[in-house]
Amino acid sequence: MVRFEGVSMRYGRAPETLKDISFSLRQGSFHFLTGASGAGKSSLLKLIYLAHRASRGRVELFGRDISLLHAQDLPFVRRRIGVVFQEFRLLDHLSVFDNAALPLRILKRKPATYREDVAELLTWVGLGDRMHALPATLSGGEKQRLAIARAVVDRPDILLADEPTGNVDPAMSLRLLRLFVELNRLGTTVLIATHDEDMVARAGRPALRLHDGRLLGAEATP
Numbered sequence: 001m002v003r004f005e006g007v008s009m010r011y012g013r014a015p016e017t018l019k020d021i022s023f024s025l026r027q028g029s030f031h032f033l034t035g036a037s038g039a040g041k042s043s044l045l046k047l048i049y050l051a052h053r054a055s056r057g058r059v060e061l062f063g064r065d066i067s068l069l070h071a072q073d074l075p076f077v078r079r080r081i082g083v084v085f086q087e088f089r090l091l092d093h094l095s096v097f098d099n100a101a102l103p104l105r106i107l108k109r110k111p112a113t114y115r116e117d118v119a120e121l122l123t124w125v126g127l128g129d130r131m132h133a134l135p136a137t138l139s140g141g142e143k144q145r146l147a148i149a150r151a152v153v154d155r156p157d158i159l160l161a162d163e164p165t166g167n168v169d170p171a172m173s174l175r176l177l178r179l180f181v182e183l184n185r186l187g188t189t190v191l192i193a194t195h196d197e198d199m200v201a202r203a204g205r206p207a208l209r210l211h212d213g214r215l216l217g218a219e220a221t222p
């Protein structure tokens with residue numbers, strides 16, 4: 001699903017943020033990505049969701065070297081990847097329901113085909129009674145849960161989540177973890193960047209550990 005071979009990346013002319021990273025994520029696997037603030041977790045996710053290019057090495061997605069993808073292929077590849085951004089990136093003028101349904105709206109699916117599923121998903125993340133609200137009226141934790149609902153609504157092949165439980169209480173964190181586990185059980189490859197070592201321990205899943213832009217440890221390659 002995802003394969004990095006000797007990958008480095010830098011922002012502009014700055015020194016390398018990620019250095020010589022190699023790992024692979026098999027289809028259907030579930031990993032955490034841990035490391036101190038600034039270790040490079042978000043940067044590594046950016047390489048996978050094609051928001052940034054490697055400065056060295058090779059990144060493969062779905063068995064294809066991404067440097068060989070044509071520009072017109074990029075939207076199709078991106079569509080297979082659900083992303084929970086650290087800063088949510090919700091659309092302020094759309095309701096909670098329409099934000100959650102956004103990937104389906106972009107695909108021009110008919111609302112009648114997804115209305116119930118989206119409502120059920122929003123209920124699952126505890127937003128069943130906020131479906132008609134605007135994002136500006138939500139708490140930080142509610143925004144985070146909406147961002148998660150939007151990322152998983154179209155059952156992506158890969159789910160990337162950047163600190164997805166940073167703003168919620170332990171009970172909701174557990175509930176969201178169960179949502180990720182359930183999605184993974186249905187076949188989605190999951191990679192969650194987090195500081196939450198308790199969640200990592202509880203989940204009993206392998207972790208890729210970043211330190212100062214380098215990947216540590218034998219756990220890194222499943």
Ligand SMILES: Nc1ncnc2c1ncn2[C@@H]1O[C@H](COP(=O)(O)OP(=O)(O)OP(=O)(O)O)[C@@H](O)[C@H]1O
Nearest residue numbers: 011014017035036037038039040041042043044086
């Ligand atoms: N857009 C950018 N331009 C320049 N430098 C950046 C940019 N984004 C991140 N960096 C730098 O890259 C390094 C890694 O940042 P990154 O956000 O990937 O770390 P992180 O492990 O996700 O941190 P956190 O847990 O605080 O989110 C940091 O030194 C950061 O300042």
